[in-house]
Amino acid sequence: MWLKVFTTFLSFATGACSGLKVTVPSHTVHGVRGQALYLPVHYGFHTPASDIQIIWLFERPHTMPKYLLGSVNKSVVPDLEYQHKFTMMPPNASLLINPLQFPDEGNYIVKVNIQGNGTLSASQKIQVTVDDPVTKPVVQIHPPSGAVEYVGNMTLTCHVEGGTRLAYQWLKNGRPVHTSSTYSFSPQNNTLHIAPVTKEDIGNYSCLVRNPVSETESDIIMPIIYYGPYGLQVNSDKGLKVGEVFTVDLGEAILFDCSADSHPPNTYSWIRRTDNTTYIIKHGPRLEVASEKVAQKTMDYVCCAYNNITGRQDETHFTVIITSVGLEKLAQKGKSLSPLASITGISLFLIISMCLLFLWKKYQPYKVIKQKLEGRPETEYRKAQTFSGHEDALDDFGIYEFVAFPDASGVSRIPSRSVPASDCVSGQDLHSTVYEVIQHIPAQQQDHPE
Numbered sequence: 001m002w003l004k005v006f007t008t009f010l011s012f013a014t015g016a017c018s019g020l021k022v023t024v025p026s027h028t029v030h031g032v033r034g035q036a037l038y039l040p041v042h043y044g045f046h047t048p049a050s051d052i053q054i055i056w057l058f059e060r061p062h063t064m065p066k067y068l069l070g071s072v073n074k075s076v077v078p079d080l081e082y083q084h085k086f087t088m089m090p091p092n093a094s095l096l097i098n099p100l101q102f103p104d105e106g107n108y109i110v111k112v113n114i115q116g117n118g119t120l121s122a123s124q125k126i127q128v129t130v131d132d133p134v135t136k137p138v139v140q141i142h143p144p145s146g147a148v149e150y151v152g153n154m155t156l157t158c159h160v161e162g163g164t165r166l167a168y169q170w171l172k173n174g175r176p177v178h179t180s181s182t183y184s185f186s187p188q189n190n191t192l193h194i195a196p197v198t199k200e201d202i203g204n205y206s207c208l209v210r211n212p213v214s215e216t217e218s219d220i221i222m223p224i225i226y227y228g229p230y231g232l233q234v235n236s237d238k239g240l241k242v243g244e245v246f247t248v249d250l251g252e253a254i255l256f257d258c259s260a261d262s263h264p265p266n267t268y269s270w271i272r273r274t275d276n277t278t279y280i281i282k283h284g285p286r287l288e289v290a291s292e293k294v295a296q297k298t299m300d301y302v303c304c305a306y307n308n309i310t311g312r313q314d315e316t317h318f319t320v321i322i323t324s325v326g327l328e329k330l331a332q333k334g335k336s337l338s339p340l341a342s343i344t345g346i347s348l349f350l351i352i353s354m355c356l357l358f359l360w361k362k363y364q365p366y367k368v369i370k371q372k373l374e375g376r377p378e379t380e381y382r383k384a385q386t387f388s389g390h391e392d393a394l395d396d397f398g399i400y401e402f403v404a405f406p407d408a409s410g411v412s413r414i415p416s417r418s419v420p421a422s423d424c425v426s427g428q429d430l431h432s433t434v435y436e437v438i439q440h441i442p443a444q445q446q447d448h449p450e
Contacts, residue, residue, distance in 0.1 A: 019114070020114050021122060022041065023042045024124045027126055030131065031100040031129065033132050034099050041095070043093055043122065047114070048117070051114075052090070053072050054070060054110070055070040056088065057108070060107075068095075068108075069083075071088060076088060093112060095110070100128075100130055102130050105130040106127075108125070109124070110124050129212055131213045132162055133162070134166060134210065134216045135216065139159075141154065141156055146223070147196075148310055150196050150197075150198065153194065154201075155192070157192075158190045158207035160190075160209050167189075169208045169209075169210075171206045177192065199227040202223070203222065226309040227263055228266065229262040229307055230314075231260055232305050233259060234258050234318050235256070236257070237254065245320075248289070248320060248322050253290045266307055268304065269304045270282040297323070300319050302315055302318075303315060
């Protein structure tokens with residue numbers, strides 16, 4: 001009977017009935033097994049209503065719908081088989097399922113009837129899924145000891161203990177891994193195959209597992225891949241490198257470092273080549289060469305790197321040339337400084353000479369006058385003081401003559417009388433002091449007054 005009523009209501013709801021509208025937030029709801037699930041339903045109408053009827057039906061694929069419960073106004077009529085599992089609070093049409101189990105998965109149909117001047121009907125269908133949450137996955141690698149590049153293969157498997165409807169996704173360095181010439185996946189995508197492995201396959205791998213109700217990512221794991229050596233090169237802390245040639249100054253000790261990209265780390269050997277013969281001189285990544293202890297100025301060396309897991313090796317050749325570039329630079333530097341030193345010395349000599357000459361010119365006449373005055377009698381000195389006084393301005397009038405002064409021992413006084421121009425005077429008689437010249441001129445003026 002209820003099935004017949006539902007069929008009648010559903011066919012009526014398919015017709016356009018604008019007076020009643022039933023809506024649901026989502027037509028698919030995902031539930032967790034063992035938890036309660038709430039199916040919200042909203043309806044509205046704009047006509048007077050004397051009765052409101054709500055009916056919930058449940059159907060599984062390929063089965064007929066089953067009545068769960070119904071209500072008229074606020075009175076609920078449940079099916080006795082499900083009366084403790086499904087709950088409704090009319091006039092609210094929403095349904096509560098508690099607890100949710102796997103058999104509860106299916107389609108839930110809600111039907112609303114409004115009785116007024118006529119009967120209005122509308123319905124909605126909600127699909128419910130039931131799942132267990134995903135537990136944290138664990139990734140396992142085979143072989144666990146690692147694989148050799150271009151030789152071995154590797155398999156990564158993602159294991160999950162709990163969860164339903166699982167979807168697997170592989171991540172490398174946080175980005176999805178896609179199928180390629182070396183990457184392939186199992187049908188469920190829970191296994192990643194790498195064949196063959198290469199250095200580029202090194203990275204941080206993880207497995208992301210999700211289902212409709214949860215998602216969880218595994219811990220990061222890094223596969224062990226043996227490779228190398230790659231990029232073998234030799235460097236030094238001193239000297240000049242041009243290509244494969246190192247130029248070292250005589251007397252310097254130079255340290256060479258040999259390095260290459262490899263896993264596991266390489267073993268290094270240093271080989272010396274002399275007169276078409278080679279011999280190992282040292283093991284290890286570093287070699288020290290003392291140039292002052294080497295007899296030859298040109299030496300050929302070989303650094304050999306070997307990976308004992310991959311079985312691969314590489315070597316690089318280089319030449320060391322010992323020169324006296326440093327001594328030559330030092331000599332050139334001394335030569336470049338010698339002209340500057342010469343110019344500086346000459347300049348200092350000229351400055352000192354000019355200073356000495358200036359001091360001599362400044363202080364030598366004073367000494368001569370002082371010595372001369374100290375050797376004259378006191379009466380003459382007072383007489384000279386009388387004539388050189390400034391009692392009358394006419395006394396200072398005269399012709400002044402400036403002469404050079406020799407040493408005090410060779411100075412002789414000029415007589416106080418006038419000397420005719422025709423008289424021959426010796427060189428010693430012409431020398432006098434400035435004081436005596438001033439003294440002599442006023443005496444002439446007194447002999448010949450105007």
